[in-house]
Amino acid sequence: MNFDYSDEQNMLREALAAFLRDRFPFEKRRETVKTAEGVDPGIWQAFATELGLLAAPFPEAMGGFGDGATGNRIIMEEMGKALSLEPWLESIVMAPPLLIGSTPAADQAVQAVIAGEGIVIPAMNWPVVAPGGINALVARPFDEGFTLSGHVQLVRHAARATQFLVAADLGGASGLALFLVPADLPGISREDAKLVDGGRCADIHFENVVVPAEAMIARGEDAASRVSASFDAGVAALCAECLGIQRMLLQWTVDYSKQRKQFGKAIGEFQALQHRMAEMFIKVEESFSATIMAAASLSAPAESRAKSVSAAKVLIDQASRFVGEAAVQIHGGMGMSKELPVADYFTRQIAIAHQLGSTEYHFQRYEAASFAA
Amino acid sequence: MDQIFTSGDEAFRREVADFVASEYPQYLREKTASNEEYSREDYMTWMRILAKKDWLGSSWPKEYGGTGWTLTQRHIFREVLENADTIRIFSMGVSMCGPVIQRFGTAEQKARFLPPIVRAETWWCQGFSEPGAGSDLASLRTTAERFRGDDGKDYYRVNGQKTWTTYAQHADWGFFLVRTDTMAKKQEGISFLLIDMKSPGLTVRPIETLGGDLEVNEVWLDDVIVPVENRIHDENKGWTCAKYLLQHERSNLAEVSRSKNRIRKLRALASEQRDAHGDPLIDVPAFRRQIAQLEIELMALEVSDLRALAATTSGQDATPLLSALKTKGTRIAQRAAELIMDAAGPQGLIDHEGKPPSADGGMAGPRGGRRAADTYLNMRKASIYGGSNEIQMEIIAKRGLEL
Numbered sequence: 001m002n003f004d005y006s007d008e009q010n011m012l013r014e015a016l017a018a019f020l021r022d023r024f025p026f027e028k029r030r031e032t033v034k035t036a037e038g039v040d041p042g043i044w045q046a047f048a049t050e051l052g053l054l055a056a057p058f059p060e061a062m063g064g065f066g067d068g069a070t071g072n073r074i075i076m077e078e079m080g081k082a083l084s085l086e087p088w089l090e091s092i093v094m095a096p097p098l099l100i101g102s103t104p105a106a107d108q109a110v111q112a113v114i115a116g117e118g119i120v121i122p123a124m125n126w127p128v129v130a131p132g133g134i135n136a137l138v139a140r141p142f143d144e145g146f147t148l149s150g151h152v153q154l155v156r157h158a159a160r161a162t163q164f165l166v167a168a169d170l171g172g173a174s175g176l177a178l179f180l181v182p183a184d185l186p187g188i189s190r191e192d193a194k195l196v197d198g199g200r201c202a203d204i205h206f207e208n209v210v211v212p213a214e215a216m217i218a219r220g221e222d223a224a225s226r227v228s229a230s231f232d233a234g235v236a237a238l239c240a241e242c243l244g245i246q247r248m249l250l251q252w253t254v255d256y257s258k259q260r261k262q263f264g265k266a267i268g269e270f271q272a273l274q275h276r277m278a279e280m281f282i283k284v285e286e287s288f289s290a291t292i293m294a295a296a297s298l299s300a301p302a303e304s305r306a307k308s309v310s311a312a313k314v315l316i317d318q319a320s321r322f323v324g325e326a327a328v329q330i331h332g333g334m335g336m337s338k339e340l341p342v343a344d345y346f347t348r349q350i351a352i353a354h355q356l357g358s359t360e361y362h363f364q365r366y367e368a369a370s371f372a373a
Numbered sequence: 374m375d376q377i378f379t380s381g382d383e384a385f386r387r388e389v390a391d392f393v394a395s396e397y398p399q400y401l402r403e404k405t406a407s408n409e410e411y412s413r414e415d416y417m418t419w420m421r422i423l424a425k426k427d428w429l430g431s432s433w434p435k436e437y438g439g440t441g442w443t444l445t446q447r448h449i450f451r452e453v454l455e456n457a458d459t460i461r462i463f464s465m466g467v468s469m470c471g472p473v474i475q476r477f478g479t480a481e482q483k484a485r486f487l488p489p490i491v492r493a494e495t496w497w498c499q500g501f502s503e504p505g506a507g508s509d510l511a512s513l514r515t516t517a518e519r520f521r522g523d524d525g526k527d528y529y530r531v532n533g534q535k536t537w538t539t540y541a542q543h544a545d546w547g548f549f550l551v552r553t554d555t556m557a558k559k560q561e562g563i564s565f566l567l568i569d570m571k572s573p574g575l576t577v578r579p580i581e582t583l584g585g586d587l588e589v590n591e592v593w594l595d596d597v598i599v600p601v602e603n604r605i606h607d608e609n610k611g612w613t614c615a616k617y618l619l620q621h622e623r624s625n626l627a628e629v630s631r632s633k634n635r636i637r638k639l640r641a642l643a644s645e646q647r648d649a650h651g652d653p654l655i656d657v658p659a660f661r662r663q664i665a666q667l668e669i670e671l672m673a674l675e676v677s678d679l680r681a682l683a684a685t686t687s688g689q690d691a692t693p694l695l696s697a698l699k700t701k702g703t704r705i706a707q708r709a710a711e712l713i714m715d716a717a718g719p720q721g722l723i724d725h726e727g728k729p730p731s732a733d734g735g736m737a738g739p740r741g742g743r744r745a746a747d748t749y750l751n752m753r754k755a756s757i758y759g760g761s762n763e764i765q766m767e768i769i770a771k772r773g774l775e776l
Contacts, residue, residue, distance in 0.1 A: 003683050254774045268776045277776065278769035282697040289676035311669040367665050371655070 033198030048116020080244020139168035158202035307369035455630030466490035500549035584750035627702035693773025717742030
């Protein structure tokens with residue numbers, strides 16, 4: 001048992017942190033979210049070419065560094081600290097479990113992602129519950145292939161996708177199937193929007209989109225287990241991002257409390273505030289442990305994985321609410337203003353609580369696993 | 374770190390579980406199931422069984438008769454015992470005084486005191502707190518005055534009062550913090566003494582606490598004579614020993630396995646109990662949600678506990694994390710006792726007055742709910758002892774956040 005990072009993992013983390021400090025400082029983020037696209041494509045390109053980062057979590061057999069879930073945890077935490085706008089969660093964490101080993105075309109898509117040539121966005125209404133539910137598209141046989149119809153809501157980074165991964169209901173007893181489709185196929189239309197955290201998303205409409213039979217990469221049990229693996233990997237990574245955000249909020253709050261003077265002394269000398277910040281520390285440590293637990297559970301059987309991952313999401317959502325609110329409170333009026341990054345970091349936490357399943361959803365999912373008869 | 378436990382760890386877990394299953398006394402199982410109070414002999418019985426297997430010193434190095442286990446093995450050992458709901462290994466000798474003797478004791482002191490501890494022959498108590506020195510331990514006032522005896526040897530004459538001394542009534546020996554220099558700054562004039570509890574001038578008086586338990590005592594020291602050779606480490610270096618010891622104490626305060634066990638009992642009880650509509654309590658969504666909340670917090674606590682152990686073992690300063698662990702661990706333990714009391718309902722209020730409740734149902738209700746109120750009340754101590762939770766917040770603020 002060892003919780004320390006290896007030398008390689010530390011190097012990875014430091015290289016990414018240094019890169020983000022240099023190329024994506026907070027002012028840069030502020031500017032970027034104000035642009036029409038809300039993205040600086042140079043960052044992702046640099047991940048691929050300068051840093052070789054995109055290969056990090058993948059197995060060595062695929063040309064990766066084999067850092068796996070721990071690699072994603074490290075990277076997502078740094079992304080959180082810098083409030084990154086990159087589609088790591090979607091294209092590097094969530095797409096591969098849906099793709100790898102399903103069809104040759106799917107494996108090629110993963111290779112393109114690693115090379116920085118493609119961005120694959122899972123366009124699903126998470127959480128994908130079951131076929132016949134409200135959450136999947138409908139696939140109908142057509143010619144040698146299928147047509148896809150339906151509507152997917154609030155897909156982050158949709159405009160950056162080269163390909164979408166969608167879940168569709170085959171009808172009857174056939175169940176769920178996964179399709180890998182080019183993002184610019186006729187019949188696919190996007191309605192773009194900007195979210196409070198500065199991220200971009202889109203509602204995606206599929207109107208009788210014609211796809212060949214090979215576009216279907218998995219079906220039935222296989223598709224369902226891929227979806228749940230992708231979802232759990234995504235939630236675990238999101239927890240790590242949130243941890244990074246919490247760490248920054250705690251650090252800034254402590255720094256501010258030492259420097260801001262009222263009644264002739266630094267406000268950090270008041271015990272009421274010290275204890276509130278100590279409570280923030282407890283929550284951050286708790287979130288760190290929950291993040292480790294979630295990442296470690298990804299190699300476990302599906303049911304215990306779901307239980308651990310959902311437990312982590314509940315706890316991190318709760319801790320984030322506390323840490324974020326306390327950060328704003330202790331910063332006082334400055335916490336309300338958009339002059340400091342606190343506002344943006346807190347806002348991102350609020351968004352995370354509604355991303356990949358709400359706190360309530362994860363509570364119920366935990367309970368379903370924990371209280372099964 | 375993708376997986377916490379390895380397959381070798383799982384084999385070890387089975388070995389411990391098999392041992393417990395075959396060697397743990399049935400009569401203790403019965404007592405536990407009815408939440409009866411334990412006697413000194415109950416504690417000693419189980420410790421002797423473990424000592425015979427050479428497992429009592431689970432956290433000690435081999436050279437002192439310990440197991441030499443890795444921290445993972447120690448964690449698993451504790452977890453298996455707690456899972457099996459065994460009576461706790463209540464040995465301040467093993468968990469607190471032993472490590473101090475190992476770290477700071479002389480060869481003679483080690484040879485004299487360590488073997489009886491690890492063989493479960495002596496019971497130790499801790500004489501730290503005083504009426505005027507609780508969380509602010511260093512303000513203690515019990516004095517030890519050095520003098521040359523008629524036999525030409527050096528002794529201390531100890532005078533003062535200790536309080537909240539857990540199981541002093543059972544103890545053969547106590548480890549005490551006493552003031553050997555009244556002029557020095559408060560942390561600097563303290564020494565660490567081992568005192569025979571049968572010494573003339575030493576009086577133990579029990580304190581009845583919330584919940585009716587007789588666990589803690591006042592200990593009066595009136596001209597108690599202690600040989601200088603019973604001092605651990607140098608004179609006036611007692612605070613160093615105490616800090617070392619308190620770090621050990623805090624690292625056990627997360628009580629992860631014990632809380633897991635309490636939650637298991639809570640779930641069993643909530644399955645037996647019905648709400649006013651006749652539904653099992655555990656199926657009532659609002660009650661179930663409270664259990665889920667607690668379980669989720671405990672899952673993270675368990676990882677924090679492992680992190681703290683790993684950090685401490687590799688020599689890192691984990692002080693703020695240990696304080697977080699103590700605070701969070703005691704909150705969870707208290708909350709579990711509270712939910713058990715809620716689930717037990719009015720039958721959990723029955724005062725059994727030290728008499729064992731009957732094993733069958735009857736008016737006492739389900740066995741899992743016996744003395745639930747007593748236990749809840751007793752558990753209020755958890756956020757007070759070992760450095761109150763407010764003190765832990767101070768430590769986090771000062772040491773973790775540098776405020």
